[in-house]
Amino acid sequence: MDFQLNEEHRMVQKMVRDFIDKEVKPTVREWDRKQEMAPFILPRMAELGILGINIPVRYGGQGFDYISLGLVCEELEAGDSPLRVVMSVHMGLNSMALLQWGTEEQKQKFLTPQAKGEKYACFGLTEPGAGSDVAGMKGTAKRVGDEYVLNGEKMWISLASKAHHALVVLRTNPDAADPHDGLSAFIVELDRKGVTTGDIHGKLGMRAGSTGFIAMQDVHIPVENRLGEEGEGFKIAMSCLDNGRYTVAAGATGLIRASLDASVKYSHERKAFNREIGQFQLVQQKIAYMVQQYEAARLLYLRAGWMKNEGERNTRETSLAKWYATDASFDAAAEAIQVHGAYGYSDEYDVERYLRNSKGGVIYEGTSEIHQLMQAGYALGYRKDADLRCELPAYDAEYWHAEK
């Protein structure tokens, strides 16, 4: 067993950390207050190649492995959560699904510009009335000749107003005996007639991120835009979540680290009763828990990343990593505020933003409650992962690096 990151991993980590420290951190507070996404974020992430980090070079990506994706997400969220969200939707939920399920033509047409950062991508599963109950969705796609006609609304969609492409799941067969089998997945260019998008404001956290809705009214798309077979939508959506949740787990790990680092720094600076507060045992206990949470969360997501590299099914491990890391990031941020006292309650310090941003991760991409049901299901033997028609390809450095 080798716990060592390789040289590439360490250099990727440092490069993204430098980008965050130099360009992102100085602007975070300003854009959080404005409740807008800083306009430079997406183009800069594209320019630096972050938006294609783990996609093979032949499809416009940078050819790094899945562990690198996790490390990038950890670094991004240690700086600012909305940047990690970009990777969750653009890469985890969309681009990796195209890599896994897409035809060669779909990879050339949609994945390549996404990996190059020329197009941004998002993912539409949740509806105003259907979140955890995926099969309860109302949006429909009706086959008419060589086209599908899409109708419905997707809600709480990250990058809804910024993305060029969305991967949406809609109902194609309302009569399916099992409603899960009546869903299909589609790639929708968001400049098509009948599509409207917008942002939601007034969120607790992720204020410098773009979260919105995609409304589709009689949107015509060609059959070639269907991802996978008709009726495969639920399986595709769940496989997307295996990848999206991985990025959320890695990001939440970064958020725990940020809470820990801020708490350690403040514990050395702040004095009470003529001692730095780090010398008080109850402050030490909070820091000890943060260390424990960070190390455990990191090992859990790196194991999931390693399994992806090996081509092993990792639904259980990714779910566990996501559940643990997001819950722990919320706890760590709350305790970081406590360490900071009244200053932590103000946005003069970063920790209150960490708490607000952490809560989203506990809800999206499977609430903690869903993950608890999953883990219990695996342990009790009620839940087993069936093989998929298309599995996420194992990382093969030679294939990933080759131009053609």
Add this chain to the structure above:
Amino acid sequence: LKIAVFVKQVPDSAAKIAVESGVVNWGDAPLVINPWDEYAVEAALQLAEKHGGEVAAFSLGPESAKEALKHALAMGAASATLINDPALAAADAGASARVFAAAINKLGGVDLAVFGKQAIDSDTGLAPAMTARVLGWPSLTLVANVAALDAGAKTIKVERGIEEGRQIVEGKLPAVISIIKDFGEPRYPSFMGIRKASKAEIATWTLGDLGIPAPESKVSWPEIIAPPKREVTNEMITGANADEIAAKLADKIIGEGVL
């Protein structure tokens, strides 16, 4: 244009430096490329991009200094060479300059040797000028901008950042230049560069390869001590208005003998 850029591996600037039993210790802080040398690599790459040519990176140090070279490769340098010899373990700036000059001669055909303005560990800033002296080349230090460079006519015009402002200096190539921050932010390593660097074979040259005897160091470190701790006290100066506060502050400064 053939450019040689020299980088050094140093403790991270955020490291807490301590002296324990006469030995400098920086705890578990990582070793990084000297921040000033990142500007040098950036300058070298920009000049190569603008005028055509290649950048060869060198570092004098132990095996671990390969990390600094890999950073330079990931930024875009075409090749990297470590200069490592047990006889150079305690090389001072003068000895290092002789080694750098020998490396430049061995590489051959170098038009420009580029350095950061100083290293953040030893902080002397002597290596660029001393290397120029050994080579007999012009020394253009503290360069903020290369205003003109004519590879054909072998001329260079630079703006030096000095206390009084900017000074424009012209010289002949080949030359040694040292770079300051004003040159522009160093680029991040690209992902493709990172992959190239991680796969790169870094050659190691010894004094034997350079064909020079071990240069003598004139400077030695007979004793290393931590500077005495400075006791700092804070005092808030208050008053009814700005004038009163300023007057009190002025009295304090004069009273303490600061001015």
